[in-house]
Amino acid sequence: MPDPAQQVRDWLATYDAPSASVADLLCDRHPRDHVALTEIGTDLAARDTTFGELADRSAALAAGMAELGVGRGDHVATMVGRGTDAAVCALAVWRLGAVLVPLLTAFAPSAIAHRLTSPATKLFICDDDQRAKLDAGPDLPAEAGWPVATTGTAPLRDGDHTLAGLMEAGAVAPAAAVAVGGDSPFVLMHTAGSAGPAKGIPIPVRALAAFHAYHHYGLDVADDDVYWNTADRSGAYGLYHGLISPLLAGQRTLHLNAGFDPELLLDVLAIHEVTNLAASPTVYRSLRATLKTLPPEIAVRNLSSAGEPLGTDMLEWARDVFGVPVRDHYGQPELGMCAGHPGHPDLAAEPRTDSLGTALPGWRATVLEPVADEEAPPGAFGRIAVDAKASPLMWFTGYDNAPTSTAARFTPDGRWYLTGDTGTRDREGSLYFSSRDDDAILTSGYRIGPFDVESALLEHPEVEEAAVYGVPDDLHGQLVAATVVLREGTVGDDELAESLREIVRNRFATHAYPRRISFADQLPRSPSGKIRRSRLGPPRA
Known part of the structure; x- marks a missing residue:
């Protein structure tokens, strides 16, 4: 295995190439008989889907979507729960060179409307139980401009489609994977701050290098791991590292198609022999409130956390109960994960319980003075920032149609990306979180x-x-x-x-x-x- 710097360059050479095709990189290049994902239901029954099955189903769906007018650069919105359908839908979108717009199933109609203002939206795919949110009303007009496809078998409204119907229509001439190149967006995420409505984050194909680097060095997912990321697949952490990065690496991952429940989570860990778990601090706190002693059949070798600092008490509890530390990681939807305590054995060190960790391979992060755009000395309070010029994995260049918000994220010379977080760093480069300065609630x-x-x-x-x-x-x-x-x-x-x-x-x-x-x-x-x-x-x- 090359050293981290060389490996980052190799990934960038692949994912930033003009010939880069997302569907090929995440699916078609992998052995067809390898399991891509395992969907687990509320009854804990498991259903494996291979890369070959994903390729065939997504190709047929893409051909059916093309019949509806979806093509390169068009937007396809989805409100689909965890599982095989979510992966098939995403790969079908990317097979056409289109852009996935993932929306949380918790969103109400007004939140949906605020995120679908682009005329590029050509199709909306949702679970049956989400369909009513798209009915005409005060937020969504009667003529929305895009057809709807549902994932199940509920009775259809006039003009609607089902995934099965689109696949059947496209099975005669499955769609080939379109190459879009590293600069083209393949996902439009959304974030929100305190000063305005949701902002679109166009994610270019070259960002796959950043996702792969974190998957490998941060999460340390090995080929023989049973890997499970519990986050929502429509949010940044769940999409980037519960769906995209495992497919990119050709490694199996679990998808629990059920609401969160700590007892159910423990059952999945035990029955499916999870060895590598990535979860939010809330999941770990819920486990602490539920778990008295660790069942002997649970043997997780790697625990990761992201979204907010986990806290010294939780880190110590996890080590006592699971026998391994929780490796805290730091990032944002605009970056992916850029800092933390890496799990890869070539980089792993004992996690500092009070630290966010150091910059991960491909990134440089530091602390700037509170006002001046200069690095603060070790121990001094300031603004946590990423050196965009010295971070080869930096992919964010700006929000969609929001120049003022974009300008607020970068220093005037474009060198520093301002995270909106404050803190300090020590002489070894470890970052220490203090607070957010944009009022976002985690x-x-x-x-x-x-x-x-x-x-x-x-x-x-x-x-x-x-x-x-x-x-x-x-x-x-x-x-x-x-x-x-x-x-x-x-x-x-x-x-x-x-x-x-x-x-x-x-x-x-x-x-x-x-x-x-x-x-x-x-x-x-x-x-x-x-x-x-x-x-x-x-x-x-």
């Missing part, structure tokens, strides 16, 4: 922008103003909280608070409703009028 592995929740709250007729922020929580990391100013004459009570939670569930997303709500006469603001969330203390439960 809860249960999800990154929630206050703007989206505030916009939903403001739709309630009795709400004058609203400020949404995170409060610490032992299980979830943070909880979504809201301080609400009501219209004159309205009294805040438990019934109104529940009504506000329900409007967020219905108008934005089921996972983002404020667990804690307080009422105030006014919100604290800066002289410029910006809400000072730091002055909003933990509200009453």
